[in-house]
Amino acid sequence: MTTMAQVICGLARRWCFGALGSPLQVPCLQALPLHLGRTATRASQRDLENAVHQVKLWKKDPGNEVKLKLYALYKQATEGPCNLPKPGMMDLVNKAKWDAWSALGSLPKETARENYVDLVSSLSAASEPPSPAKPAADGEQAGGDLVVTSENHITTITFNRPAKKNAITTQMYQDIMLALQAASKDDSVLTVLTGNGEYYCSGNDLTNFTDIPPEGPEEKARTNAILLREFVDCFIDFPKPLVAVVNGPAVGISVTLLGLFDLVYASDRATFHTPFGPLGLSPEGCSSYTFPKMMGPSKAAEMLIFGRKLTAQEACAQGLVTEVFPDSTFQKEVWTRLRAYTKLPPNAVRTSREVMRSKGRERLHAVNAEECGALQQRWLSEECTSAVVRFLSRRGKL
Numbered sequence: 346m347t348t349m350a351q352v353i354c355g356l357a358r359r360w361c362f363g364a365l366g367s368p369l370q371v372p373c374l375q376a377l378p379l380h381l382g383r384t385a386t387r388a389s390q391r392d393l394e395n396a397v398h399q400v401k402l403w404k405k406d407p408g409n410e411v412k413l414k415l416y417a418l419y420k421q422a423t424e425g426p427c428n429l430p431k432p433g434m435m436d437l438v439n440k441a442k443w444d445a446w447s448a449l450g451s452l453p454k455e456t457a458r459e460n461y462v463d464l465v466s467s468l469s470a471a472s473e474p475p476s477p478a479k480p481a482a483d484g485e486q487a488g489g490d491l492v493v494t495s496e497n498h499i500t501t502i503t504f505n506r507p508a509k510k511n512a513i514t515t516q517m518y519q520d521i522m523l524a525l526q527a528a529s530k531d532d533s534v535l536t537v538l539t540g541n542g543e544y545y546c547s548g549n550d551l552t553n554f555t556d557i558p559p560e561g562p563e564e565k566a567r568t569n570a571i572l573l574r575e576f577v578d579c580f581i582d583f584p585k586p587l588v589a590v591v592n593g594p595a596v597g598i599s600v601t602l603l604g605l606f607d608l609v610y611a612s613d614r615a616t617f618h619t620p621f622g623p624l625g626l627s628p629e630g631c632s633s634y635t636f637p638k639m640m641g642p643s644k645a646a647e648m649l650i651f652g653r654k655l656t657a658q659e660a661c662a663q664g665l666v667t668e669v670f671p672d673s674t675f676q677k678e679v680w681t682r683l684r685a686y687t688k689l690p691p692n693a694v695r696t697s698r699e700v701m702r703s704k705g706r707e708r709l710h711a712v713n714a715e716e717c718g719a720l721q722q723r724w725l726s727e728e729c730t731s732a733v734v735r736f737l738s739r740r741g742k743l
């Protein structure tokens with residue numbers, strides 16, 4: 346049986362958009378036009394490397410057809426004509442890649458390199474610029490997958506991928522950390538996390554698991570564990586009150602982190618789901634400690650081990666949510682309340698919070714380290730890889 350690690354290794358070694366769309370829709374590659382704008386100079390190896398780097402910065406998935414074309418040109422440019430055996434009929438992804446590469450026949454390496462560079466350059470020119478990673482100190486930042494605003498002494502970090510239910514990409518983890526660092530130093534009294542659209546957040550973007558480096562899945566698991574640990578550490582150490590404005594369903598890490606927030610206001614449309622069991626995962630965000638402490642071990646087990654989804658009212662009864670509001674008045678009521686809180690003496694707010702938090706901080710860091718170690722193993726397990734493959738293939742991503 347092919348494991349996800351094998352599938353995604355093959356898929357993702359060469360491009361950053363590891364999930365290839367349904368191979369059944371794979372393209373007539375000959376129909377894809379090449380953009381031959383660089384007639385004056387031949388593309389060098391350096392140009393090729395720059396173009397590969399450029400592709401990694403693309404925010405928008407360019408689609409299967411382009412990804413296959415890029416894959417084929419890259420292989421032709423670096424290895425020459427395809428001389429691998431044809432993959433079996435059932436090996437859909439590798440067969441699509443083999444077909445794309447073989448279709449280039451005996452195209453010289455230099456021409457393939459030039460075509461790769463030209464294709465990337467024309468697509469980069471047509472695509473949006475990458476969203477700035479550095480959050481602004483004040484005012485609104487340009488829209489990207491994460492929007493950071495600072496207004497009326499409230500810094501708001503908004504998950505802004507509504508088409509993907511606000512799933513968190515690797516870049517977003519980095520950007521949230523930067524936003525928290527900036528918010529810890531700005532003049533805001535409160536820092537709010539919320540979501541744009543129907544969802545608060547659908548948790549970790551499951552395609553994060555497909556971008557496997559050349560060193561293999563173990564390296565991916567190791568770097569993910571480091572990233573996760575740093576990310577959760579930022580919440581543990583954050584010095585000001587953290588408020589979650591849970592505008593809709595919340596899944597995975599967006600739920601577990603709530604145990605590190607000071608206030609959690611939820612719309613009555615919100616639900617709270619940690620499907621770690623079905624995903625072959627284990628809890629993170631210090632929830633293995635904060636949830637049992639908050640709701641008792643048995644209710645926490647129901648959520649974290651068995652994946653029971655809570656309604657907003659149930660989550661409120663368990664202490665995970667501070668208060669539930671009718672969806673129709675949610676935004677108005679919550680923001681009015683938060684603005685009133687910003688009028689409180691800021692130093693008193695900060696001091697009260699610090700005395701409430703300081704005693705448990707060391708323990709939380711230890712819990713975080715332990716959870717990340719366990720997850721590093723889980724990500725490499727057959728249980729987890731099969732669950733992620735199931736999710737991605739159901740949605741035509743493999």
Ligand SMILES: CCCCCC/C=C/C(=O)SCCNC(=O)CCNC(=O)[C@H](O)C(C)(C)COP(=O)(O)OP(=O)(O)OC[C@H]1O[C@@H](n2cnc3c(N)ncnc32)[C@H](O)[C@@H]1OP(=O)(O)O
Nearest residue numbers: 508509510512547548549550551552569572573597598740
């Ligand atoms: C550095 C690594 C740190 C790791 C930290 C550990 C974190 C762990 C977790 O967070 S575990 C939880 C992971 N999340 C999930 O398992 C949720 C997966 N998504 C779903 O189950 C469903 O999409 C849904 C229930 C959220 C919504 O279902 P539905 O209303 O039917 O919508 P779609 O499924 O059609 O989704 C629309 C669109 O969004 C994409 N999408 C949604 N969630 C995710 C996700 N978590 N990762 C990637 N993509 C997601 C989905 O594929 C659809 O995309 P498409 O339109 O097909 O392109």
